[in-house]
Amino acid sequence: MDTPLELGGRKFSSRLIVGTGKYKDFEQTRRAVEESGAEIVTVAVRRVNITDRKSENLLDYLDPKRYQILPNTAGCYTAEEAVRTCRLAREVGVGEMVKLEVIGDQKTLFPDVPATIEAAKILVKEGFKVLPYITDDPVTCLRLAELGCAAVMPLAAPIGSGLGIRNPYNLAIIIEQAKVPVIVDAGVGTASDAAYAMELGCDAILMNTAIAGAKDPLAMARAMKLAVEAGRLAYGAGRIERRLYATASSPITGMIQ
Amino acid sequence: MAESAFNITLNGEPYRLEGDARLPALIDRLKMRPQRIAVEINRRIVPKSEYAATILAAGDEVEIINFVGGG
Numbered sequence: 001m002d003t004p005l006e007l008g009g010r011k012f013s014s015r016l017i018v019g020t021g022k023y024k025d026f027e028q029t030r031r032a033v034e035e036s037g038a039e040i041v042t043v044a045v046r047r048v049n050i051t052d053r054k055s056e057n058l059l060d061y062l063d064p065k066r067y068q069i070l071p072n073t074a075g076c077y078t079a080e081e082a083v084r085t086c087r088l089a090r091e092v093g094v095g096e097m098v099k100l101e102v103i104g105d106q107k108t109l110f111p112d113v114p115a116t117i118e119a120a121k122i123l124v125k126e127g128f129k130v131l132p133y134i135t136d137d138p139v140t141c142l143r144l145a146e147l148g149c150a151a152v153m154p155l156a157a158p159i160g161s162g163l164g165i166r167n168p169y170n171l172a173i174i175i176e177q178a179k180v181p182v183i184v185d186a187g188v189g190t191a192s193d194a195a196y197a198m199e200l201g202c203d204a205i206l207m208n209t210a211i212a213g214a215k216d217p218l219a220m221a222r223a224m225k226l227a228v229e230a231g232r233l234a235y236g237a238g239r240i241e242r243r244l245y246a247t248a249s250s251p252i253t254g255m256i257q
Numbered sequence: 258m259a260e261s262a263f264n265i266t267l268n269g270e271p272y273r274l275e276g277d278a279r280l281p282a283l284i285d286r287l288k289m290r291p292q293r294i295a296v297e298i299n300r301r302i303v304p305k306s307e308y309a310a311t312i313l314a315a316g317d318e319v320e321i322i323n324f325v326g327g328g
Contacts, residue, residue, distance in 0.1 A: 019328030029326060044327025047268040047320065048289060055288040058324050074327050088322050091295035091302050159328070186328075208328030 002232055005204050007181055008097045008129030008150040010068065012039045015198070016228045017070065017183065019208025020058060023217065030061040032211055035221035040068040042099055042206065044075070045089045064094045070131070072099040077112070079119035086123055097150070098123065099185075099206075101133040109159040113140050117147070124148035133185050136170040138177060145180045152180060153206060156197060157187025160209040164193040168200055175201045191220075191227035198231025199239070263315035272319075280311040287321070294323050 004011040018038040023029040033041055041062055062069070071089035073082040079102060086098045102119055104112030111134050123130045129150040134140055136154040144152050154174055157163035164187060165171065175182050181203035188194050188207045197205050205228055214220035262275045274283065280303065284291060296303045297320040303311055313319065 020326040021328045023326060042328055043324040045322050046325045048287065048294060048323050050268055050270065050272070050287065050321075053288050057290075057293045058326060059293055069324070071324060072327050087302055088295040088297060088320075089324075091304065092322075092324065093292060093305070206328075 002236065005181065007040070007131075007204075012068070012204075014039045014225075014228075015204040015232055016194075016225055017042065017204055017206040018211060018221070018224075019206070020062070021208050022212035026056065026058060026061040028217065029058070032217045032221040033062060033067070035218050035225065036211065037225040038067075040070050040097075042070045042072050042208070045071050045073070045085050059094075068097060069094040070097055070099050072133075073101050073119075075103070076101065077103050077115075079115045079122070082115075082119045083122050086119075086128055087126075090128070095129075096127060097129040097131065099131050099133060099153070110155075111135055113137070117143060120144055120149055121147055131183065136167050136174065138170060138173045141174045141182070142177055145178065149180060151183050151203070152178065153183040153185035155186040156184050156193070157189075159186040160213075161187055162189030162210060162213075163187055164189050165196050165200070168196070171197070171200050171202065188224075191223040194224050194227040195231035195234070198228055199234050201235050204228075265313055265315070265317045265319055267319045268321060274313060278313045280308045280313060283313065283319075284308070284321075289321065289323070294321050296321050 004013055005015050014037045016036055016038045017040040018033055018036045019042045020029050073085045076082040076085055082102045102112045102115040104110050116132050120130050120132050131151045131153055132144050132149055133153045141152040156165045183204045183206055184197040184202045185206040188210045194205050211217050211220045261278050265272050265274055291305055299318050
């Protein structure tokens with residue numbers, strides 16, 4: 001039996017965190033989240049559409065009593081914007097946990113590291129449980145953990161790229177040093193990527209496009225759930241050493257002559 | 258009662274506010290529910306406990322946000 005994921009003072013049995021963007025409609029979002037088994041879901045903070053008012057709301061499909069809602073600061077390019085977004089998100093009333101992302105570049109959507117650190121300092125001081133999306137740089141991850149972030153969320157590859165785990169060695173260092181949970185955020189393309197990240201020893205994975213963008217999002221959601229569980233199990237089980245040459249699985253004695 | 262007609266800026270757009278100028282009336286008119294939104298007036302967040310006592314004034318810059326799908 002796996003130990004629960006402890007995040008921001010709460011315990012979760014699922015180690016898969018899913019986004020809610022890019023789905024056809026709220027109903028498909030709800031069903032994909034259900035299939036994934038996720039207990040934490042990310043959402044974006046946006047202006048209410050005044051001209052085209054629908055009274056339906058995403059939270060009507062994802063009950064905040066059942067799911068930990070994790071508002072993000074996607075689209076923010078400065079620490080100030082990100083902090084303002086988090087303060088607004090908290091006021092909706094779904095808790096203190098936020099996914100901090102301060103984007104540094106439009107094309108790669110890589111994080112602005114100094115701005116992320118600056119925003120994290122302010123948010124931690126204000127009592128937020130900060131989960132920062134960050135570059136897969138071990139030193140930056142250490143700094144973010146030291147200043148009080150509830151987890152670090154290094155990217156595996158650019159957001160939405162589906163390139164998979166581009167730098168497993170950096171992730172391994174981050175995981176080895178970690179004093180807070182390490183959540184691989186962004187870059188996963190398919191189930192084997194998710195399993196691989198979990199086998200490296202990360203505590204959880206956050207993904208959106210890999211599920212929402214699949215031809216069959218519900219099937220992929222289920223695949224990801226199983227992959228995260230399988231990867232976690234394999235990590236705990238302890239894989240064999242890699243060897244260059246064969247070692248026979250069957251006895252080498254007692255052969256018929 | 259705060260009966261009036263004036264302009265505010267709502268989510269970056271000009272908005273004509275007529276009748277009841279209290280914040281809950283605006284929220285109601287927009288078919289929104291307080292537990293799904295957060296409100297900022299002139300860059301200051303309005304706690305939900307203050308909605309009832311908040312009366313909008315001409316020129317106010319109002320931001321109302323909610324959660325949408327995102328990663």
